[in-house]
Amino acid sequence: MTDATDAGGNEGSAGRIYDPEGAHAFPDERLNAVLEYVREDAEIQAYLSAQNVNPVTRKQYNDHGEKHITIVRNRALCLYDLLKEGGVTFNGAREQGLDESDEPVIVALAATLHDIGHVVHRDDHPYYSIPLAADLLDRILADLPFYDVAAAVRVKAEVLHAILCHDTAEKPLTVEAGVVRVADALDMESGRSRIPYEHGGRGINTVSSQAIEAVHLRTGDGVPVLVEIEMTNAAGVYQVDNLLKAKLHNSGLEERLRIVAINTREDTDRIVERIEL
Template sequence: MSGDDEQTLEERVLAAHIRAPGRGNRKLEKLIAAVNDDVELKGWWHAAAINAERLEMSDHSWVHIQIVTNIGLRLARLLFRRGIVPSCVADHGLTERDAEVIIAAAALFHCVGMSIQRADHEQFSLFLTADKLPKLLAPIYDDPARTIIVAEASHAIISHRSKGAPFTIEGAIVRVADALDMAKGRSRADKMLPNIHSVSSKAIESVKISPGEEKAVRIEIEMSNSAGIYQVDEGLGTKLRGTPLAEHVEVIARIEAEHEARLVPVFKI
């Protein structure tokens, strides 16, 4: 944080600015705009990032929030294009555009609880979301739709925990999107810890999300070292298996490194 040390607290908090493609979804665009104007929410993101640094964890700043939001929307649009029906459409009669709002809202709030404590941060995130999200959505949705959006986003937030079991498409998307923030440079670059989590995270070179052929989504992960398999299998695999997305997503991880014995050249989920 050497560069940040020269900034005031206010400057560091206000620097957060989420960019996500609205694609003509006016409700989503209004939510993103409201979030970017909310200093309290940005303050939670900043505090969460500081706690992650204190614990020598991977980045949990607003950059992580933006990445998860964008990945979530990318996954959603690929899935919806292939006919996968969002749960809010099937169960509440809402629209795909509303599903995008649910996914974005959950991504934006999924780890604000880290501003309080790492352990059980998903539950603390719900505590903060329950107060803030309805206020942000008030100019965008009337009840009962607003209440449904908050409830579905809250389900997605709590479902991203390690033993979370999302039973909605939207919840599964957020859970997987969070796990997919693994590309090179996302872990703390200034310190290599002597554990499999640190080594495996630094082995991930790139993540590509594209339309699949047999399945709706194809996720291709390039690794520089076989240790990355731990990140793919225990991180992403655990978040994907058993969710409503499992049958619609194909994951292929490849080890391209020439300096090591290729014990497992290709790993699939």
């Protein structure tokens, strides 16, 4: 992890960006090769652009394009790293007979492809993501040098499970899937709602996102991960107490994360100063 500026243009601190050159609590060679492949693949990048049209352009909803995917993938990998550092055992790759080094590959690919179903429709998009991601994964995994047919099928299965379970209608059966699900909700900072807000969008998702200043992941006290959320007004409570809480529920990470949101604004009366999940 690194303290550089993050994908949203915010000055970073711990737990915001996955650094391939950094020291990690897991074997990272396969993951770093996958990240390079994804970055250079024209079809994947085209999907990340096209999948933003329905939610943002047509429905004035928050960003679900390239920036969202970059932030979610970074948060997912930072969350994964902190959980590994905290001694959490992951079951997805292990129960498929895969290697530990395949755990972050599953997390990264699911985070990258979880929203491509938006090219079909915003509604029920996780279910549309499955066949589209399945086709891409067949090619991606065949191109990578470390998977035979059997291993590729098992990695694909775990990635698709995590993609489906980023939606609250489905319960994750693996810790890898739980990481992707929670990371999706951790993209809540104000930059995500900039486009719909500038075009007059004033729905609760947009307004509440505008109130979130920063999200940080750190080593927790008594739990593997502390999630710190800075908000500028009480509207941000919706992001924390509704959206993030819903994603955390049944994720398998409930006892492994501590989430604290603080109202940092000092120039007015504060209806909410601090909440903790």
